[in-house]
Amino acid sequence: MLLSADHRAVQDAVRAYVQDQIAPHAARWDKEHHFPAEPLKGLAELGCYGVAVPPEYDGAGLDYLALAIILEEIAAGDGGTSTVISVNNCPVCSILMAFANEAQKAQFLKPLARGEMLGAFCLTEPHVGSEAGGLKTTAVRVNDGEGDEYVLNGVKQFITSGKNGDVAIVMAVTDKAAGKRGISAFLVPTQTPGYIVARIEDKMGQHSSDTAQILFENCRIPAAYRLGEEGQGLKIALSGLEGGRIGIASQALGMARAAFEAALRYSKERIAFGVPIFEHQAVQFRLADAATQLEAARQLIWHAASLKDAGQPCLKEAAMAKLFATEMAEKVCSTAI
Ligand SMILES: Cc1cc2nc3c(=O)[nH]c(=O)nc-3n(C[C@H](O)[C@H](O)[C@H](O)COP(=O)(O)OP(=O)(O)OC[C@H]3O[C@@H](n4cnc5c(N)ncnc54)[C@H](O)[C@@H]3O)c2cc1C
Known part of the structure; x- marks a missing residue:
């Protein structure tokens, strides 16, 4: 699927921030059970808290495809941070958009979308x-x-x-x-x-x-x-689960991608039998399989998100994307290890 210039710009901006401010610290945060309050403020400034919330409610005014792209990037830096952002967007903001009255939107949705509150x-x-x-x-x-x-x-x-x-x-x-x-x-x-x-x-x-x-x-x-x-x-409650499935699938994709990229890097550094292990065909096969699985998951997720953005039913597609992406993530992470 071809991304628009706008979606590519979102992807580039969030990837740059995550790789600079989140990925280098993720292992330590995980070990210390540290809640990354400061980096989350940076993600709020990038509009990540209320991606599909319209600007009149202080959201980024983007769509579910953008949310999928953003969550993949955050998860590629730190899975836990992506879970925090995923839940805030969907189900929390998506439910408030659909069911809150104007007073509730002013009191809760707006600060949640700005990142001044966490849901x-x-x-x-x-x-x-x-x-x-x-x-x-x-x-x-x-x-x-x-x-x-x-x-x-x-x-x-x-x-x-x-x-x-x-x-x-x-x-x-x-x-x-x-x-x-x-x-x-x-x-x-x-x-x-x-x-x-x-x-x-x-x-x-x-x-x-x-x-x-x-x-x-x-x-x-x-x-x-x-x-x-x-x-x-x-x-x-159930209304938030369709978008939530797209979100969780995107998180699984991002985490698996990070594991794959780490394995790919290592395969070019590690020498065995006189060559980097990347040169051994058995290793290449496994990396190629992992790359194919990642891309297949991405296409399923982006397809479900695009249907949702077009206002079409996507319960089945979102469930398939979540099933495939989460099973894929377990396999790709095991391969990478
Ligand atoms: C990291 C994490 C974060 C979470 N965050 C939230 C959150 O923010 N808010 C929240 O409300 N919940 C949250 N959850 C809970 C999550 O949504 C539940 O774990 C989920 O609903 C499954 O419930 P359960 O764990 O009780 O499993 P169960 O419902 O007990 O299921 C156990 C097993 O039985 C299978 N099973 C159940 N029913 C059927 C069926 N009809 N047919 C076939 N198989 C079936 C399930 O697939 C599963 O394998 C979180 C869970 C985790 C792990």
Whole structure:
């Protein structure tokens, strides 16, 4: 697929920044579990926090193809940083664009798109992953003299930026009897009393991104922070997943590309049997296979993103891109090692 001059310019700008400010430090951040606040400010200045958010809401006004390109570049520098940016864009900003009212957009979407706030998304629970309809976290509406509020109670699991984020979109049950139609979505500033970071998960990698368990203990938020109508929560949560799949696929692509490039460089330095190992045909075959897999993943991702940008359905294409790119990344990284 041929990129436009605008998309190439975005790719060049983000690649230059990432290779200069992020890639050289990524291994240390991972080891020290360091959250890269300063480099993230630089990415905010490049418009990476709200890539597909229109300028009237302080976003970059670009599209999902640009988001795919940007996330590949960031992930090629540091996987964890790409996860932070990926979640902020999609599902967080994409959900706010689609479902927030104007007051919520002014208070939350604009600072999120500018990079002055960081967003988190709380769907998963300790016993609820793929089957998102089975949530246990509750939100009860009260009007007891402290104002019209919801009180949240429950546990959320594997929440990206659960600790470092400023605001979280939280899915909770408002009407148990209504099943999947009894879930609602809320904006919860993470400084709200009762929003408790219980644990940071110790993952196998991506340590510059915190993945937290969050407890909601009588966490009270204004009723005005509900997104959409009561009962729309699952629809709201799932609406962010199509773009999210394109994002996660792009991250997998970027991480695999970095592993491939490191292997390619090393194959030209390492001498065995009198020549750089790159000269051995068995090594060339493996590198050529990896390069082909990377390009195939990129084309699937860019195709899904282009469909989304054209306003066409792309649920299947986004799922295929995520499946292929993530499986490819595991294989290419193993080859590179
Ligand atoms: C690094 C990281 C960051 C994350 N960030 C977030 C976040 O910000 N917000 C958030 O809400 N969640 C987040 N998650 C959670 C992630 O979305 C869940 O891990 C995911 O929804 C799967 O849930 P689970 O881990 O409970 O797996 P389960 O749902 O328990 O699935 C376990 C296994 O069973 C398989 N399986 C399940 N159902 C079926 C089925 N019907 N048919 C066939 N196979 C099936 C799954 O494919 C999987 O292999 C994050 C996870 C990770 C690892």
